[in-house]
Amino acid sequence: MxxxxxxxxxxxxxxxxxxxxxxxxxxxxxxxxxxxxxxxxxxPSPRALEAITTYLKEIHRYVDPLATELVQAIAKRYGIQPQHIVCGHGTDSLLADIVAAFSEPGDELLTSEGTFIGIYVSTHKQGRTLRQVPLKDYAFDLDAIQHAITPQTRLIYLANPNNPTGTMFTAEEFEHFMQQVPDDVLVILDEAYEAYAKDFPGYPVGVDYWYDNLLVTRTLSKVYGLGGLRIGYTVGPKYLIDALKRQKLPFEPNAVAQVAAMAALYDDxxxxxxxxxxxxxxxxxxxxxxxxxxxxxxxxxxxxxxxxxxxxxxxxxxxxxxxxxxxxxxxxxxxxxxxxxxxxxxxxxxxxxxxxxxxxxxxxxxxxxxxxxxxxxxxxx
Ligand SMILES: Cc1ncc(COP(=O)(O)O)c(C=O)c1O
Incomplete structure (x- = not known):
């Protein structure tokens, strides 16, 4: 047995x-x-549907492991250098890779109670310790999280807006938080719902920030309607992105998802x-x-x-x-x-x-x- x-x-x-x-x-x-x-x-995005339909006769080909064209499309769309981007099979997969790449079994991931269930699963599955602080008025309590950091804390997970509460923290709150977090603790900022939130006053667009200990994850599952295809990306400093490229499965994300994402991103x-x-x-x-x-x-x-x-x-x-x-x-x-x-x-x-x-x-x-x-x-x- x-x-x-x-x-x-x-x-x-x-x-x-x-x-x-x-x-x-x-x-x-x-x-x-x-x-x-x-x-x-x-x-789904109609442009993505059209692109996939044309692409289908190519699916006998292996995929470009670096998703070069998609990375370029994301880079152009958001004004980011391509070396700061890595793509994966949706945020779930990106989070699993981040936990695997930047912590060891027994290390602690700190987050809030009442947040995205995927991070609980990724943490437990990989033998890391999940520590949670209570929500404050159903929102992330960034002060409490910062005060809860211990020498065992390697990762902090934030979702903005948060799921399932829908609440968001502001740029001012986020910047203050980042100033307090030790620079050897990696902050994951999950922006699955950024497209819905970005017009709210004070919303901090993660990819516009630059910290050596910040990774921002995005997905095309929500606003672009590609949940079933599994596609997302992480943005951050090159040394972290390089580590994630080593960690990820070589042929992730799949070719159909890459093609769909390239079209959807420009489906204004x-x-x-x-x-x-x-x-x-x-x-x-x-x-x-x-x-x-x-x-x-x-x-x-x-x-x-x-x-x-x-x-x-x-x-x-x-x-x-x-x-x-x-x-x-x-x-x-x-x-x-x-x-x-x-x-x-x-x-x-x-x-x-x-x-x-x-x-x-x-x-x-x-x-x-x-x-x-x-x-x-x-x-x-
Ligand atoms: C905060 C948050 N992150 C990530 C995800 C999942 O994204 P993906 O479909 O890319 O794995 C969800 C989906 O519900 C979510 O609410």
């Missing part, structure tokens, strides 16, 4: 939701809307349409949630975190939405047991979602009020 290392055996396997087709059959639903993974409701019409759709959808959602009295956290991303009265309430809310055809995310695994996250949709999806949420929430609140008088009554929507 092979002994499975404790760091692997102790990981909780990914628990997929019920397949959409099965749910539809079981509940006899004619429509299901998924607003649970912060995906782009408009689909799609980017604009996506951001406008997001703004319109979230505006409607915020207003209805406020009317219903659902607590919500201010967001700079493409989703909103709703705060339910309890963990049990959130679990039931999730379940009832699901049974009515709306898939949202209960973010207990992220560290917010009473949190429900919902991302923006098309106009039509937003109307559908709001109609279900209104119905479910109103019935649940009425049910929980009634329960005080008659404990056996259940709430069926």
């Amino acid at each position: 092979i002994k499975i290392p404790k760091r692997i055996a102790s990981l909780k396997p990914y628990k997929p939701g019920k397949p959409i087709s099965e749910l539809a059959r079981e509940k006899q639903l004619t429509r299901i809307v998924k607003l649970a993974s912060n995906e782009n409701p408009l689909g 019409d799609f980017l604009k349409k996506t951001v406008t759709t997001n703004h319109r959808s979230l505006k409607r959602m915020k207003s209805v949630f406020a009317e219903l009295g659902i607590k919500q956290v201010d967001t700079a991303a493409n989703f909103i975190l709703l705060l339910m009265p309890s963990e049990e309430f959130a679990a039931q809310f999730f379940q009832l939405c699901l049974e009515n055809g709306l898939i949202v995310r209960h973010v207990k695994p992220f560290g917010i047991p009473n949190g429900i996250r919902i991302n923006s949709g098309t106009d039509d999806e937003t109307s559908f979602a709001l109609e279900i949420i209104e119905r479910v929430y109103t019935h649940m609140i009425a049910g929980s009020n009634k329960k005080k008088d008659s404990p056996n009554e259940t709430c069926i929507v």
Whole structure:
């Protein structure tokens, strides 16, 4: 028998939701809307789709391991020198490589509670120690993180905006933080939602900064609609990027993803349409949630975190939405047991979602009020 290392055996396997087709059959639903993974409701960038279609007859060829053309396209798009960029299979992969390249087993990665689950997984899987400080008003508490640094801290992970809270810190807060962090501690700044946040006053665009101990990660999964292809990139000082080039799998990212990314990055019409759709959808959602009295956290991303009265309430809310055809995310695994996250949709999806949420929430609140008088009554929507 092979002994499975404790760091692997102790990981909780990914628990997929019920397949959409099965749910539809079981509940006899004619429509299901998924607003649970912060995906782009408009689909993939049309320019990316066109580029992939033309490229497909080339997929027998191995990929350029340095993604030279894509690196140049990113460099041109953001005014960065190509030697400061490395590409990978999405942020998940970039984070795993950063943890592997710049820390040893037992070293500590410091971050916040209630942040992106991918960093927890990368840290645990590689036998590093995860240390978390509490959120402050559902946002990263940069002061507390800085004060929590120990001699064992090798890495700090920040997400701006944060997932699942949607909160952002400002340039002033970030610069102050970076001044306090020892220069042998590497700061990872995850900008998965930068395109949604960059117009918010004071947002610090990570790739415009220059620190010897800062790496910025970006993904094309969100605003460019390429989540299924797995493509992202890291920006930072050359000596760190060179180390990441040694660490990464040689043929990552795959060729189709590279081609799609090159086209998507310059699909300005799609980017604009996506951001406008997001703004319109979230505006409607915020207003209805406020009317219903659902607590919500201010967001700079493409989703909103709703705060339910309890963990049990959130679990039931999730379940009832699901049974009515709306898939949202209960973010207990992220560290917010009473949190429900919902991302923006098309106009039509937003109307559908709001109609279900209104119905479910109103019935649940009425049910929980009634329960005080008659404990056996259940709430069926
Ligand atoms: C903060 C953050 N980083 C990274 C990711 C994942 O990005 P990718 O699809 O490139 O792995 C997500 C996705 O939900 C996220 O919220």
